[in-house]
Amino acid sequence: MSAPRPLLSVQGLAKRFGGVVALVDISFEIEAGSLHTILGPNGCGKTTLFNLIDGSLKPTAGQIVFDGERIDGEAPHRIARRGIARKFQVPGVFNELSVAQNLEIALARVGGGYSVSALVTARPDRDRRDQLADLAGLTDKLGYKVSEIAHGERQRLEIAMLLAGDVRLLLLDEPTAGMSVTETESIAHLARRLSEERKLAVLAVEHDLSFVRALGAPVLVANEGRIIARGDYEEIRKDPRVIQSYLGMAADA
Numbered sequence: 003m004s005a006p007r008p009l010l011s012v013q014g015l016a017k018r019f020g021g022v023v024a025l026v027d028i029s030f031e032i033e034a035g036s037l038h039t040i041l042g043p044n045g046c047g048k049t050t051l052f053n054l055i056d057g058s059l060k061p062t063a064g065q066i067v068f069d070g071e072r073i074d075g076e077a078p079h080r081i082a083r084r085g086i087a088r089k090f091q092v093p094g095v096f097n098e099l100s101v102a103q104n105l106e107i108a109l110a111r112v113g114g115g116y117s118v119s120a121l122v123t124a125r126p127d128r129d130r131r132d133q134l135a136d137l138a139g140l141t142d143k144l145g146y147k148v149s150e151i152a153h154g155e156r157q158r159l160e161i162a163m164l165l166a167g168d169v170r171l172l173l174l175d176e177p178t179a180g181m182s183v184t185e186t187e188s189i190a191h192l193a194r195r196l197s198e199e200r201k202l203a204v205l206a207v208e209h210d211l212s213f214v215r216a217l218g219a220p221v222l223v224a225n226e227g228r229i230i231a232r233g234d235y236e237e238i239r240k241d242p243r244v245i246q247s248y249l250g251m252a253a254d255a
């Protein structure tokens with residue numbers, strides 16, 4: 003039997019900004035419903051990689067194939083429509099509105115686009131809103147203003163808002179930056195639920211080893227624009243190339 007077609011296939015991807023080489027010959031594949039982390043220090047090219055996958059940038063070389071079709075160089079809104087959603091580090095939520103209202107706005111956007119009239123006239127789908135709140139572990143926070151909930155809860159809220167659409171690949175950009183250990187574990191728990199219950203693939207870039215360990219997923223280690231190691235958490239933390247170029251003092255994490 004032939005291997006299943008990967009959901010995302012990145013082959014020989016490279017990006018230069020003038021004389022600055024941001025990414026060199028990046029290749030990896032992600033299956034539907036799987037979890038992966040890219041671990042790397044600041045400047046290793048994580049943001050550039052996400053900018054290439056979501057269409058914000060065009061590659062200098064290489065290709066990106068999503069669900070069997072090339073998407074490199076395609077406009078970001080078309081890539082988003084294919085089912086790729088990206089969560090940025092700073093949560094894009096409305097602080098003065100309630101958790102419930104934020105989720106309702108996300109659902110209305112999917113149904114009616116971004117026009118103000120669509121948002122104002124949309125009738126909230128309370129069942130779907132409550133499902134999203136449950137997924138994010140925010141059922142008991144529906145009535146709270148977003149400014150009143152914790153940082154980790156705001157991050158989970160934004161992930162739930164992204165899932166209002168038909169998402170198949172979720173890109174998480176340093177999802178646990180500034181979080182406590184418990185909050186970090188709650189994001190890893192949510193990512194695992196998305197994979198298991200919704201068959202959503204999640205690709206997270208992080209430099210926080212505790213998240214990589216909590217997620218328990220395959221890791222690609224990046225350094226200076228290249229992938230220098232691949233494996234699970236235990237394998238990469240023992241890899242001499244990783245210890246030398248990245249882990250250093252963090253090797254006991």
Ligand SMILES: Nc1ncnc2c1ncn2[C@@H]1O[C@H](COP(=O)(O)OP(=O)(O)OP(=O)(O)O)[C@@H](O)[C@H]1O
Pocket residue numbers: 019022023024042043044045046047048049050051
């Ligand atoms: N628009 C740009 N013009 C010139 N150089 C850039 C540009 N964007 C990124 N770079 C360079 O490419 C390299 C990779 O940057 P990138 O932002 O992708 O790294 P990163 O791993 O996301 O780091 P950080 O976590 O600090 O954002 C760096 O050397 C950076 O200075």
